[in-house]
Amino acid sequence: MRGFFEAMLFAPKWYHYPLILLLFPFSVIYGIMMSIRRIMTSPKEFGIPIISVGNLIVGGSGKTPFAIALASRLQGVVIISRGYGRKSKGLVEVSSEGKILVDVTQSGDESMLMAQSLPKASVIVSEDRASAIELAKEKGAKCIILDDGFNRVEIEKFEIVLEPEHIKNYLPFPAGAFREFWFNKKYADIVAKEGEAFHRQVAFENLKPKMVLVTAISNPDRLNTYLPEGIVDKVYLEDHAYFEEEKLKMLLSEHEAQSLLVTQKDAVKMQDFKLPISEMKLKLEIKETIFTQVDEYIKGYPE
Structure with a gap:
């Protein structure tokens, strides 16, 4: 069923349209509510440059590698994220200037x-982005990257x-x-379209002749374009799901595979599994004009 609904959301076939038509009124109501929220909310100014990297579509669109590429160029940057899939609650400091403070759970x-x-950046996760921003300021941040922040309309950024x-x-x-009507992208300072403003570059580590693809990302079929030869099976888990080492061992044995092919995420x-891993590494090639606009925003930010 998960595959059916993911296909309906991202690449619908003819048999999805009866359900799409049935849900259409709810989509219109939801879109109107989100637009009203955006128009009626007065964003708060926090006194620090905040760059939001977000999208209008649920699921992966390159936000994480984009945020990494952007943060790697900046000094004194703190990334603030919701921390999707974590088993903790509240505000958690993940890293401080590259020093990892907690585990992945x-x-x-x-x-x-x-x-x-990012060995020179800090990362904070929190459901309450405002409290995370205040903590980052207390710790001397010079600028903030707000991961998945386009719908955080209460924050000036x-x-x-x-x-x-x-x-x-x-x-x-x-x-x-x-998440909103597609035309709400007009509220963005930059709309970066894949294939024009940025391109994906995929590299691999430790490829083997026989591999099982195992991944817990949204819309996993998007990986198909980049897959190498040697994939003997594909196993998809829910986005952000955690893996069980014993089950992965059984997969390898069942297919007589030499490694698991996984994404960086x-x-x-x-990391603590004693299993052979082959890794897909994603990096973005981003137009220099985007970095220039961000630099200009930071330099022009009032002290």
């Missing part, structure tokens, strides 16, 4: 990946919205994958 997979990828290269369903939730949850 406390941080969530994406936040841990950012923390491990510089908005970068990532847009997929191909969109097949423009409807808001629940009939489509959009999956790999951070397998």
